[in-house]
Each structure stands twice: as structure tokens, then as C-alpha cells.
Amino acid sequence: MPKAHLKVWRGDDSGQYVEYDVEYEEGMVVLDVVHRLQATQAGDLAIRWNCKAGKCGSCSAEINGKPKLQCMTRMGTFIDGETITIAPLKTFPIIRDLVTDVSWNYRVAETMPELKLSGPDASGHRRMQQIDIDREQEFRKCIECYICQDVCHVIRDHPENQGNFAGPRFFVQLANVAMHPLDQNPKSATVAHGFGLDYCNITKCCTDVCPEGIHITDNAIIPLKERRVDEYYDPIRAIGRKLFGKK
């Protein structure tokens, strides 16, 4: 059986990399190898995982410097003998080993606007055409792996921005509310608030790493930014709003 040479972060902020050799078989993913490491050499290794199928977003880690899902990274993608470095997500405080404190994301989630849908029609249905919700469904594919949050330089390099910037994952959620065909939220609760959208300078790093292939920048962030401009900085519209009380 071939052996993988791993460098795995052990401990908290003041921890260090520890090297291991672990046997693996054809078809395995990084998470399998880490599990084998746990069962044979490092029984107390802290990791998160649930679905092992790229569906729950628990197993995010930085593999050779790139944030990825461990369960969807096949061993076959590495060159034979290559050292595989597995580190916790850098943007979040380390709890232990590969587990980070992602609670900031849950606090941001509490500040997000909630969808408020118009009622059903006389036949008791909320009618929406598939074509009108395709993009909405793309936003709702998010598995909350926080990989996009991890790479976004606005918070990766400047943790102090965390108080003013919701991050790409939540721009996707915001777009979901703002563009839902039946949502009744006033714009002031969604687009106008912005949640730090202006910090984003459209580097597209978030889109590049999203394991769900969500077009975070093109389909969520840019349209949101455009709406902000249209709605709030267009002088004629602004006058219209004043005169006619339009939203």
C-alpha cells in the first residue's frame, strides 16, 4: 500500500506541524487518510466532518495552502511522494488541530434579514416560475463551509473588519432575500443596509474556491452592488422616492 506523507497542524495557535506517514488505498480522499491517522496514530486528533460527501460543509481545511473540503479532495490529485500539508482555516481562531472557532459566522447569520413572502394566491399556492428561481436556488446551494469567508482578504488580513463586513457567504444569503421573486422586505432591510458590501473589491477569490460552484461575485455581489447604486445613488430616483414615497 502506498504511504502518504502528511504534515498536520497539532495544537492551538501556539501549536506546530507534526509529520506522519499513513497508508492509503486507491480512491481515498484526504478525509479518509486523516481518519486512518486518527484510528492508528493520533487518537485525539480534532477534526470536524459529517457527511463525507461534500454536502454538509464541516470538513474545511487548508490543504497545501488552499482551503478545500477534505472529503472531496482525492488522494489521486497529489503527486506521488508529495508532502500533504493540512492546516486549519487561517481566518478563524484555532480551537485545536484542524478545528477552528467559526462562531463569528453564526453571529453574522443572526443579523441577516429574514425572507418575508407575500401570501398564497386564491388557489392556495405561491406561484413562481422555475426560470425565476434558478438563480435563487443557486444561492441556496451554500453548504456553509466558510471557505469563501476564509479566503476573503477583507477579513483574512484584517480581522478588525469582522464587525462591519458580513463576508461572501452572507452576501449570497443577502442576495437570496433581495432577489427572491416574492420577498416583501423593504430595500432598507436588505440592499441599503449592505452589510459591508462596499469593502468588497471584487477580487473573485471567494468564487474561485466555492465547492458548490456558486458564482458568488457575478451572481450575488455585483448585482447587489448595482442595486445599491441604482436605488440610492441615482439622483432622479432619489427625488422620486422623496416625492412619491416610493421605496
Place this chain on the structure above:
Amino acid sequence: MADIETHEYDVLVIGAGGAGLRAAVEASALGARTGLVCKSLLGKAHTVMAEGGIAAAMGNVYSEDNWQVHFRDTMRGGKMLNNWRMAQIHAQEAPDRVKELEEWGALFDRTPDGRILQRDFGGHRYARLAHVGDRTGLEMIRTLQQHAVHRGIEVHQECTVNRLLKDGDRISGALGYWRESGRMVLFRAKAVVIATGGLGKVYSITSNSWEGTGDGHSLAMQAGADMIDMEFVQFHPTGMVWPPSVRGLLVTEGVRGDGGTLKNTSGERFMFNYIPPMFAAETADTEAEADRWYDDKVNARRTPDLLPRDEVARAINSEVKAGRGTAHGGVFLDIASRRSADYIKRRLPSMYHQFMQLAGVDITKEPMEIGPTAHYAMGGVRVDAETAASTVPGLYAAGEVAGGMHGSNRLGGNSLSDLVVFGRRAGESAAKYALGLTGQPSVDQGAIAERSASILKPFEGGQENPYTLHRELQECMHVNVGIIRTDSEMRQALVKIAELKDRLSRVQVEGHIQYNTGWHLALDMEHMLCVSEAITMAAIERKESRGGHTRDDFPSTSGEFSQVNVVVRLRGSAVSVAQEPLPVMPDELKKLFEE
């Protein structure tokens, strides 16, 4: 133990899958102070993995559909062992719960006229599953999670409940530990809702995540609750079999619902050879009729590929045994030759990615290799159909951990609907019960001190590795109490379980108590051994084959056993089993089965 971190609630919900979230939302809406605990991060519970859809007789695709048909399908799928009243409530309330999810933000796929689209699934007469591609569970959990967060429900994530506490006969709270710090935490609660999901992790090939260790089953048993139907474990017919690392991962039944068929290595659609008499009248007996059925439910009968799961899993097992399986011990599931690549990618995007990324198989070009995988526990806490109350005052159960609703075999899609229908009812009843009590029931400080100390024992020195114990249990259960069972093998399993219990008392974990997954597993092992024993004892007791319980030594159904549930109880450290009569279905419902 004055210094233990303590939280006080009216209602404590254990589990943040679909059932727990829905229960918490309801309890909180009724004004109960509500707390929610879960072992993983919020939003990662098993429910997130559900693929195919949520069953509800909304009649959007076939207006002939209604709750009576759904009820009948559910009972027949469960081989008539279901609690009829639960099956009725479920069929009647599921459509409202789906619409409620939509109101809270869920965006199901649409029909051409803009209503919620429904898809075909095994055992359902009409296309009935509301869905979002093949990621319906994600949609459900995110919707409920966001709704719950905005209701201000207190969520304790990565916190594992290890014991339920009682004040005399009634529930008074729960004791758990933070996975991050390893410290104990006490939840004082007037009522507790258990919504801990399943127990697939006692088997070696399973679709379940690490969380599926049967904690709630075991906690309820330890608290004195009756368990029913524990012998019925669903092996989903289509799990991945290759490569080994993905063995057991689920392939949604939606593949067959959308046109995929099962084939053996000679290319034969073998399901036509396995149509049981009970379903013969409504199942196509030629390939032509089966293929017509996808578009014409009224004039053609359904394909045998979509017989209930127990039938299909047994058929695959037999094909492989007869030497008509693949080299990796599976059979083929083919949609590539039957549907266009575009259609497959649109309807089954995550299956497409799962096979492409994990197995290097393009399912639009090649067949998938699949075989049975331990998937779902039909058995669980015995509950009152109306209130989801267990036999212990103040203790409620909903979702996969509750028993009765699905009888001996669950139909696909009936779990997600079960979660919201009975999650809501459990939350409601728990809140009403709690708000009706005066004063907080007391907790037994002695028990808390004892448990807080004994939980640390695995650090004290022994020689057993928790991962090894777990693997041995999984292999034992798979071989001896798996799809096909016999008395002698199950008795061997009991011997092994006793041995493992003994070895667990000498388990040793390394490292310290912070986020120590080895230690967590050692603690989960106690639950897994408890539920394994319950499954095995119940399976020995049921001397017939029915649904998710097939015995080589009693291969047919028996009239005698068609009238009873096997009830399992834990008293002290002894597990007892008893046969108790099923609730009797009223005549007007019986008529539905006369056609």
C-alpha cells in the same frame, strides 16, 4: 457540584435536525423558554444529507393524490405494522408543513404552472415528493435553521448530552459536555424532546455520519422509556460500493424515480423477478409497461425498480449471492442509457458530482455500481401518536429516534415529512406540558457528581482503543444482525456485545479533554452497544420476516407476528423484550385496503 455550568429551560430539545429544529420553533412560539443542543455545528445534522425529497400528498402533479392514498402507501410500505394513527396524521398534515417551509423560505422545484413540483419515489403511488434537485435536506435544514435563529432560540452547538435526569418518575433535565472544552454542562428542563436521529453507525456499511450513534435511543431507554420496532433497520438498496472509501454513501432513490433501472452483470432488469404478491396487482410485469409508467401513471403500473426499499435491498442481495453481481459486490444502476445527459445533470446534480469527484464515474455515460447500505432506524421511542409523548412523563421524541410511524419499513421521502409533522407536535405538547407545571423539577446532584466523574474514566488507563472497539461492533452487527438474520448468528452477536461492553470498561484514550474525538467515540460506544443489544434482542424475538427484518430461519411473514410490536425496555442493566398488540385501526380506514 455547585460550580457546574447550568442552563434552565421549560423545554430542552436535544438534536438540531429537521425534527429538533421544528420542535424548538413550535415550543418557542408557544411561549416556552426553549433551548436546543446538538453534537455538531448548527446546520450539519443528518437532515442536511437528505437528497430525494419530502413526501406530501399535495396533488400538484397528480390531482388523484390525497391523504388517503398516501396513508395507504405508507401502511403497505410498512407491512401494516405502522401505528395507524401516526401514519394518518402524517399523511394529513404533511402538505401544510411543506407549504409552511415554503413560507419560511424553502424554494422547491416548480411545475410548469409555478406550483411545487413532485417526483416519483419507491412505494408512493403518485409522484409525491417535493424536492430541490437532489439536495432537499439542505433546503429543509437551512430554512428551519434560519427561521429558528430569528426566533431567538438558544442553541448550544457541539455539546453532547450524555444522560437524561429525572425527578422521581418525570424528566428534569439533561447532563452533557462541551466537545470543545470537555467540561460538563447541566440543562434543567421541565420537558425534554429527543430528536437525535438514527443509529446507522453500529453497522460497517452505512449512509450515516459519525453522529448516527443511537444516543437518543439509548438515553431514552436508560431513562426508562419503552422502545418499539427496534428489529427493523432499513438497508437502503442503493449505496455506493466502489471505491472502498465511499462504500455506503447514499445514491438517492430519485435516480430510479427519474428513470434509472437496476441491472445485473448480464444486463438483465432483474427486479421483474422479485415482485412480491402483495404488490403484484400494482406493479408492471413487462419492461414496456414499466417504461410507460414514468409518463402515464393512470394507465400503466409502476416499475418494480421502485418497489419498497426492503424488497429491492433483498433482491440485490440475492442477485449478488447468485453470482450475478459486480466484482465489488454490487449491481448496476443505469440512468445513462435511459435519460439525456442534460436531464441527469439538472435533476441529479449532486449525484453527478458525487460519482464524478469520488469515483471518477460519469453517470451520464456509465452505469453506477451500487449495493445495500444501513440507512434508517424504523424503531425507536414508543410515542403517543397525537402528542409524541414517550412513556416517561415530560419526555417527548420526534424524527428518526421515534418509533411506530413507519412500521417495519419506511418509504423514501416519508422521513423528512415525519420530521416536520411530528417535530411540530412534539414541540407543542412539550411546551404545553412544561407551561402547565409549577416550579422547576429537581435534579439529582448525586447522579450528576457520579456521572461527571465517570465520564473521565477513559483517561485513567486501560488498554482498549475506542476505534478498534467500534470497528469490531460494526463488523459484528453487519455480519450477524444485518440484512439477513438467523437465530444462531444473532446469539453470537449478543455474546460479542457483552464482550465489547466489558472491554469498553477498560477503554483508554490519549491526549486531554479538549475536542478529543477519541474520547467522544469512547463515550458514544456506550450508546451504540445499548442500541445494538436492543436491535438484536428484538430481532431474535420476531420469528418471521417482514420489512426491514429478514430471517433465513423464518423466511415468511407470520399471522401471529402481524398483530404485535416487539417492545424493548431497560431495567437496571437488563434488557427485556415483550410482544404487545398493535393499536387497532378503525373500520373506515380499514376499507382503504379492501380494493
